[in-house]
Amino acid sequence: MEFGGLVLLVVFLVLLVLRVPISFSIGFATLVTMLLSMDAMPAVTTLAQRMANGLNSFALLAIPFFVLSGVIMGQGGIARRLIDFAMAYIGMLPGGLALVNVVSCALFGGISGSAVATTSAIGSFMIPEMERKGYDRNFSTAVTTAAATTGMVIPPSNILIVFAIASGGVSISALFVAGYLPGLLVAFSLMLVCATFAKVRGYPVMAALPFKEVIRRTGAAMPALFMVVLVMGGIISGLFTATEAGAIAVVYSLALAMGVYRQIRWSELSAVLLKTAEVTAIVMMLIAVSSAMSWILAYENIPQLITQALLGISDNPIILLLIINLMLLFIGAFMDTTPAVLIFTPILLPVAESLGMSPLHFGIMLVMNLSIGLCSPPVGSVLFVGCSVGKASIARVIPPLLPLYMAMFVALMIVTYVPAVSEWLPTITGLYQ
Secondary structure (H helix, E strand, O other): OOHHHHHHHHHHHHHHHOOOOHHHHHHHHHHHHHHOOOOHHHHHHHHHHHHHHHHOOHHHHHHHHHHHHHHHHHHOOHHHHHHHHHHHHHOOOOOHHHHHHHHHHHHHHHHHOOHHHHHHHHHHHHHHHHHHOOOOHHHHHHHHHHHHHHHHOOOOOHHHHHHHHHHOOOOHHHHHHHOHHHHHHHHHHHHHHHHHHHHHHOOOOOOOOOHHHHHHHHHHHHHHHHHHHHHHHHHHHOOOOHHHHHHHHHHHHHHHHHHHOOOOOHHHHHHHHHHHHHHHHHHHHHHHHHHHHHHHHHHOOHHHHHHHHHHHHOOOHHHHHHHHHHHHHHHHHHOOHHHHHHHHHHHHHHHHHHOOOOHHHHHHHHHHHHHHHHOOOOOOHHHHHHHHHHOOOHHHHHHHHHHHHHHHHHHHHHHHHOOHHHHHHHHHOOOOO
């Protein structure tokens, strides 16, 4: 690694250890590296220009729209109706409540686009309910924590939008559609583990609900589920772009939460908008400084050096992809998803492309890796939220999480080595050639 790249890495890591906010760590490390090769004024000017250019993208408008719709959905009474819907159809299976937990997280995550919101909304009801029915609290917390990350891959996902920006050209619409099968594969893998765990532990099986109750719960959940049809149907059919879909999602979710379910009042709307502004500001700041860091990485030839180093280890794509996955799993355990995607996409994407992997395929693999990191110590935000909601300690949640980790890793390996899992749906819908 050249001297500039080494300085960038050392300054960045030192600032992180000192608990400097990650956006400031990225920006300051980038500025210090720039000062090695140019005077102060050109360095500061270049940093400002690269940050501004990083935000100069129409596609980024999709992020505040989907953040706002996610916040509205999180407070709009959607979670309980999705739980009731899932319970009506799979609650009577072995480990039924655990399966309901996974399916509810996948459905809610696919609507809200936020793993943390999913953990809080679904976990606050499902963890106490599972404990009342005889399930171990630590297991219930582990299931919620792992399942909540499926929303990172199942669209609409803000992190997929961030990857589209960082990759410099991958279609957001194609990424959205590509996330369905991998996300469902992860959910199915988690359900297999939950069913096996429940059978071994002898957890109770719920009685099937009367047909009328099934119909009632289905009808109550349909307005929320229709949002998926509205947003993705419009994107696939070409009626509107992903950014326009975000705006439509806001209007629909607002009508649903305030008009149909009546869970949000006009007086609460200001708090919803403030929360959206806070989240959007954080994401945009990260995108801005990470764009500047990506520029200095390219200036210092870091992506080319890493590509040469990895290809020097082996010329076997299977081994190299495994190394990349293990690297990303490690990164995900110590860094949140947005900065990780912004920093490591320009570094690792050239390596993946040299192995014959498409940017679309790499993006799904990258997000799946970092999603596992969200429920992994020591930094995993979803793990901390899950333990807080479940009132359980991380030390006691980790043991039941281990088989769920393994299920997620198996799903990741399938997605990594079988490109069709990611590319089939975008191809047949004409969104990816």
